[in-house]
Amino acid sequence: MENYVIESSKVIPHWLPGGDIFWYQLKLPGSGHDSVLVNALKATRQGGFAEDTLGQEVERLMGRWIDLKSLTEGDMEWNNPLDNANLKGRFLNTEVASPYAASEVSIQFLNRCSSPVTIEWIDHSCEPVWRGVIEVGKIGHFTTWNGHIWRIHVKEDPNLKVLYAAPKEEDKDAIVIDDNLLRGEDGARKSKNDTGFPLISIRNGTVWSTYEDGDEQILANNDSETELYDEERIYISPDRQFAVIWQYTPEHDHKMHLVESSPTEQLQPKVKSIHYLKAGHQVRVDRPRLFDLSQRKEIPTDDALFRNPYALTNVGWNKSGEEYRFIFNERGHQHLRVIGISVHGRVRVLVEESTKTFIDYSTKLNRHLISDTEEIIWASERDGWNHLYLYDLRQGVLKNQVTTGNWLVKAVSRVDEKTRQIWFSGCGMVKGQDPYYAQLARINFDGSGLTILTDGNGTHSWKWSPDYRYLIDTWSRVNCPPEVVLRDGNTGAKILTLQESQLARLADSQWNAPEIFSTPGRDGVTMIHGIIIRPANFDANNKYPILEEIYAGPQGYYTPKAFSNYSWYRGWADRGYVVVKLDGMGTNWRSKAFHDVCYKNIHDAGFPDRIKWIREAAATRPWMDLERVGIMGTSAGGQSAGAALIHHGDFYKAAAADSGCHDNRMDKIWWNEQWMGWPVDKSYEDASNVFNAEKLQGNLMLIVGDLDDNVDPSSTFQFANALNKAGKIYEMLLIPGGKHGCGHGQYGQMRQADFFQRHLQKKQQFSCI
Structure with missing residues (x-):
């Protein structure tokens, strides 16, 4: 029943010419299909079409026969007046x-x-x-x-x-x-440069300029092996009188070595080495340099505003060609600037962000450049929430804040520069709803006219008609199947319901719905949201061990919000557990203060919120056994699972840590420096499971694959080594040929099932999945 509801609620529209009519297909139980024809202008919906009857109706509407060879998405041929027989562009x-x-x-x-x-x-x-x-x-x-x-x-x-x-x-x-x-259909390159402007090239580290008369001249000569010019980062002004060329110092050549113990093609083990920068390693350092092509010389510029970069991002020349612009992300991620270099060599700041913790460049660096008016729509958390701001790049000043409030902009979906309007995905916009639920909204550049276009107490996804006149809005919750509504793309007004939620049918089938539970976190104020999944044969008179699946990576949030069958979670619940999933402080897409809890504090992982949440859920659910709480996680979740027994071993009794990064100094540079900062300091040591191994309490299972190229397997081995020295008892599963997350494979799952069965259910007999 659940799979039928999920599949038959999907609306994938196929729009007909004119943009007012579309059809979609529903999957019925078994192998059947039902095609539905919708007239948005007349607000009508007709279902029950078979392939031949749909074709006849389309012929009546279109005035010509359409060969419906297939009813799957992407196979319709009537909309393209070009060569439709050609599947390529x-x-x-x-x-x-x-x-x-x-x-x-x-x-x-x-x-x-x-x-x-x-x-x-x-x-x-x-x-x-x-x-x-x-x-x-x-x-x-x-x-x-x-x-x-x-x-x-x-x-x-x-x-x-x-x-x-x-x-x-x-x-x-x-x-x-x-x-x-x-330059033309024949594709013939002219034998000489007749563009009227010089061409720039880099040969053997030297910058050459080739002029119309064939004359070549060296613009910059470089004999250094560490100060190189990048041939892919040459940015020429619109009038071709100036060029910015990036010079760089290469990043540290650090290799991570993996030993494949059991290769399939040979008896002897193999060594695989990959380039892998870790926290604290030297990154590539870029330095834009400005050249006057007509004078054939470099124009000196001061790099004081963009020294010590983690990365630079090209923005490009402005339309007049008077200024070149780029984004400077300082190492440590506490300063972010849009910088302009004028053709006279003047360097100035156009937009600047500064924080005492971190700027979330990896998920919130949202920008839209408006070339004609030299404006930029810029995302910032400066007021405590992720919002949009409009900047005047000519003057380098803020014009106005576009969005504001105790909610956030998650992503910009569309910008109309003519009407000066923005469409975006927002979270927490509807009071009383889960703050993670996504809504589609529209606002004017000046901050006026905020309109939420979606409606329904759940998280939303949407599809636009090709001309944006109509909007197909799908919303659901983990405990409520999807409802699909056709809306006016401008106002959000409901035109008609395409698919009703089938909650009643699930209830009639005695469906075991995930339970949504929320309670204040460690501060007694901020709500923490999660879900509870019970076994299919749940008996309220029994007491069940609690199993938490954790991932607390600060780059996202992880509690499911939309409807699904969640078979993986249910599989664990059906083994006799109450499975819980929640997001504590330090994860993403709430307020800046909520997120900042993770700063130099990865080992916190929201545990004070998690433990309080589980205790309060169990207070009104006597079938949740607080004496038998286990935790499992992969990657950053593996690190957190280990940390649970190190810092909260009085609460968690067993933990399975798969492919964990147990010391942030051993892991990839971008993830760890984003949240733990730079330079590497004592906070890295404090967060390390390896350094704190002697504090371990409870039952731990470590899982690692010898071919994990995401998290260095040595991170797990070093944790094991520290546990050995501390005299701790633990289990370790090494999976030959295993890659990142190998604990999710059939054998890894079988071993984890046995581990938790022994330590949480007190059953000694080995259990296979």
Whole structure:
């Protein structure tokens, strides 16, 4: 019943020309299908179509027969006036309006030109819609509809362009855009430089400028092996009078060595070495340098505002070519700046972020550049919540805060530069609802006109019609199957229900729903949200051991919010446990203060909130046994599972730690320096399971694979070594050939089931899954 409800609630629309009518297919029990035809303009929904009857109805609506060879997404052929027999995309000679299309596809363009290219979508009125800029050597990824038209042109010269019609099916290969393609159909490269401007190249570390008359000159000579020029980071001004070229010092060449103990193709073990930077290692250091191409010389610039970078991100030249811009992320992630370098060599700050903890660059660096008005929409947590701000880049000043309130912007979905409106995914926008539930909202650039377009007490996902006039809104909760509603794309007003929630049918089938539970955390105020999953044969008269599945990585939140069968959690519950999942302080997508708990404090993992939550849930649920609490986790969750017995061994009695990073100095640089800071200090030692191994209480199972290239397997071995020296008893499972998360394989799951059965259910007999 559960699988039927989930599958038959999915609405994948196939829009017909005109943009008011679409059809979708429902999966019925067994192998049956039902096709539904929707007229958004008339607010009608007709179901029960078989393949032939749907084709007849479509012929009546469209005035011509459509061959419906398949009812799966991506197979409809009536919407593309181009060569529909060709499943690949194609280049066009003439610019035409994008047709109304049947299915979404993803495309990617690889820029092999000598300068950045601008990407524009040609809308249904044959008007270009700016979608981004792809720098030299980079790939741009876009979501579109089959047959939609895209214009790719040199950023500073729209006449050098090519037109591309998206394919009917996703093409995983990147579409290569090079100078030959942009200069004409014959693709012939001219034998000499007749662009009227110099061409920049890097040969053997030396920067060369080649001029119209064939003359070549060295712009910068470099004999150093540590100060190199990057041939993929050459940014030429729109008038081609200036160029910024990035010089860099390479990152530390640090290898992680893995020993494959049991290779399949030979008897003897093999050694595999991979490049792997860890916290504290030397990163690549970039330094943009400015050149005057007409004067054939470098213009000196001061790097005081962007020394000690963790990374720089190109923004590009402004439209007038007066200033080059980039983002500076300082090592330690406490300062973030948008920096401008004028053609005169002046360096200034345009946007600046500063914090005493960390700037969440890895999940919240959300920006949208508006080239024509030299503005940028910028995400920041400066007021305690992740919100949008509008900056004037000409003056380098804040114009206004766009969104505000005790809720946050999770992602920007769409920006209309003409109407100056933003569509975004927001969390915590509806008072009284779970603050993690996502809503779609719209707001004007000046902060006025905030409108929530979705409705329903649950988390939302949505699909737009090709012209954005209509919105298909799907919402659900873990204890409520999806409801799907067609809405007006501008106002959010409900047009009609496409699929009703089938909660009543599940209730009639005695469905064992996950239970949502919330209670204040350690501060007595901030609500902590989680779920409880009981066994299928649950008996309220019994007492069940509690098993928590933990992942507390600060990059996200992890308690499920949308409806699903959650078979993995249920599988563990059906072995005789009450399974709990929750997000404590230190995880993401709440307030800045909520998130900051993790700073230099990874071992906290929200445990004060978790333990309080479990105790308060059990206070009104006598079938939850607080004397038998276990915990399991993978990766960062493996680190937390180990920490549970080190710092809270009086509460947790057994822990299975799979592929854990047990010392943050042993793990990947970006993740650990983002949350633990730089330089590496005593906080890394304090958070280390290895350093604190002597504090271990309870029953621990360590799981590791010898081919884990995500978290160094030595992290687990060093933890084991420290436990040995401390005289601690524990179990260890080494899986030959195992990669990251190998404990989730069949054998790993079997061994964990046996481990928890022995230590939480007090059953000695080995149990297989």
